[in-house]
Amino acid sequence: MMYKVLYNKKISDNSYEMAVVAPLVVKNAIPGQFVIVMKESNSERIPLTIYDYDKENGTLLLIYQVVGASTLELTYAKDEIFAVAGPLGKPNEICKNKSEFRNKRIVYVAGGVGIAPVYPQVKFLNEEGFNIDVIYGARNENLLLIKDKIESCANKVYYATDDGSYGTKGFVTDILEEHISDYDIVVAIGPVIMMKNVCELTKKYNVKTIVSMNPLMVDGSGMCGACRCEIEGKPKFACIDGPEFDGHQVNFDLALKRMNIFKEEEQIKLEQMKARLSAINN
Ligand code: NAD
Ligand code: FES
Secondary structure, eight states: OOEEEEEEEEEETTEEEEEEEOHHHHHHOOTTOEEEEESSTTSOOEEEEEEEEETTTTEEEEEEEOOSHHHHHHTTOOSEESEEEEEESOOOHHHHTHHHHTTOOEEEEEEGGGHHHHHHHHHHHHHTTOOOEEEEEESSGGGOOOHHHHHHHOSEEEEEETTSSSSEESOHHHHHHHHGGGOSEEEEESOHHHHHHHHHHHHHTTOEEEEEOOOOOSSSSSSSOTTEEEETTEEEETTTTOSEEEGGGBOHHHHHHHHTTTHHHHHHHHHHHHHHHHHHHO
């Protein structure tokens, strides 16, 4: 079965938004979960967080950043793609157990494309009557995505840009430190180094922190071990035990090391893919 692509458009220098018809995935999805997509039957599998969906017409929205060969190939998806498997992983703890968190003061911290998984959670919780604040950072104003959408469901949005082109000049952690006493729970999603630094800060203030790990994945079903993370000193698989974990228990240094183990191979694959795509499209 192929999956119909409604659109696949560039939304910033390095990110795309794609709409796919996947009614079964959409019917069962809860914020925090992800899908694995494949452009062709012989393409690599790409794990992507579910960014939005429309339960009525079965449309799934995905935002992805072009970081390597497989995401570059995905930008060429026009009418249909081979696979959309999911929803995978565990739902976000707050969205799943709403009543436990009803009286908590919650802030989401999104770094760059990490806003894609943050948005559906904030939207869902807003519909459930929660007042959620968001701290959203990007390198510059042009890389701040879906500002209108996040503002439509958050209580308050604080912006940070590395170059000061919008909001506060600096990192999301600068804003978080200033407001940390306002919150009981932090959910941080973005670059691993950002999540590590958020957790170092929240540990100091003893504020519970949930992070969403985004390691390399292959099968997405707990069989291959590619997505192994160390949580509380024990191995866990992000695809079935996560992707969200208690940030204070994550071994971020190992996660940062594992992220880079295939860097050389990824660069070679990217060059090969560029050559293949230019041969096909010229
Ligand atoms: P980026 O490198 O441009 O950083 C975005 C923001 O994160 C920065 O503007 C800053 O506010 C914050 N940040 C970055 N480095 C920091 C540091 N050292 N200390 C404190 N804050 C810091 O991000 P990008 O290029 O948009 O990349 C997004 C990342 O998010 C990718 O690495 C991607 O893999 C990851 N991601 C994760 C998930 C997930 O589920 N965990 C989902 C989507 C994307
Ligand atoms: Fe293979 Fe998680 S992706 S075990």
